[in-house]
Amino acid sequence: xxxxxxxxxxxxxxxxxxxxxxxxxxxxxxxxxxxxxxxxxxxxxxxxxxxxxxxxxxxxxxxxxxxxxxxxxxxxxxxxxxxxxxxxxxxxxxxxxxxxxxxxxxxxxxxxxx
Amino acid sequence: xxxxxxxxxxxxxxxxxxxxxxxxxxxxxxxxxxxxxxxxxxxxxxxxxxxxxxxxxxxxxxxxxxxxxxxxxxxxxxxxxxxxxxxxxxxxxxxxxxxxxxxxxxxxxxxxx
Numbered sequence: 001x002x003x004x005x006x007x008x009x010x011x012x013x014x015x016x017x018x019x020x021x022x023x024x025x026x027x028x029x030x031x032x033x034x035x036x037x038x039x040x041x042x043x044x045x046x047x048x049x050x051x052x053x054x055x056x057x058x059x060x061x062x063x064x065x066x067x068x069x070x071x072x073x074x075x076x077x078x079x080x081x082x083x084x085x086x087x088x089x090x091x092x093x094x095x096x097x098x099x100x101x102x103x104x105x106x107x108x109x110x111x112x113x114x
Numbered sequence: 115x116x117x118x119x120x121x122x123x124x125x126x127x128x129x130x131x132x133x134x135x136x137x138x139x140x141x142x143x144x145x146x147x148x149x150x151x152x153x154x155x156x157x158x159x160x161x162x163x164x165x166x167x168x169x170x171x172x173x174x175x176x177x178x179x180x181x182x183x184x185x186x187x188x189x190x191x192x193x194x195x196x197x198x199x200x201x202x203x204x205x206x207x208x209x210x211x212x213x214x215x216x217x218x219x220x221x222x223x224x225x226x227x
Contacts, residue, residue: 033215040123042204042217058214090157092215101146103215105158
């Protein structure tokens with residue numbers, strides 16, 4: 001398995017509180033992604049990063065922010081959590097240079113907003 | 115923007131039955147295509163991928179997929195499923211720049227022993 005660690009693995013939080021999820025990689029891949037997985041929607045891209053301090057929005061970025069101050073860490077922050085952000089969050093990494101491009105996924109973080 | 119459609123949301127099969135899961139994408143340029151599998155409680159794992167060359171791609175565990183460019187399709191097949199194939203399957207596409215992997219909604223497969 002690729003060296004991707006997500007923390008925490010499970011979290012329950014209250015509406016309106018800030019939450020930060022961490023993704024740590026040991027593969028030195030340039031690209032890192034945050035997805036959320038919801039039944040019937042597959043995985044939807046929240047934000048991604050293509051290098052230190054280089055980030056961009058995905059299709060469901062509202063209510064989320066990210067930061068990447070080091071190659072190995074990509075943080076996802078919910079500034080003020082809402083019940084609609086209850087989901088399973090997956091971090092992924094890739095190094096898109098040629099035919100071996102594929103994304104590797106972390107174990108996921110199950111977030112419940114009550 | 116690229117998008118991916120998986121037409122079957124739930125599939126139930128008996129062991130030894132043949133499997134075909136549909137995947138269609140919309141993107142006008144060159145794409146890379148993937149099938150991922152997620153076993154219950156686990157993260158996504160790559161089953162197979164297509165970048166170029168032979169449009170019939172073979173992956174792990176006896177799975178294969180065929181890229182039909184004229185139909186914008188990348189259907190997943192397996193001649194004889196096993197109970198251990200029970201999982202959720204996701205088709206995904208990215209463009210040649212490789213910076214945004216777009217997923218379909220997933221197909222949940224249940225194989226009855």
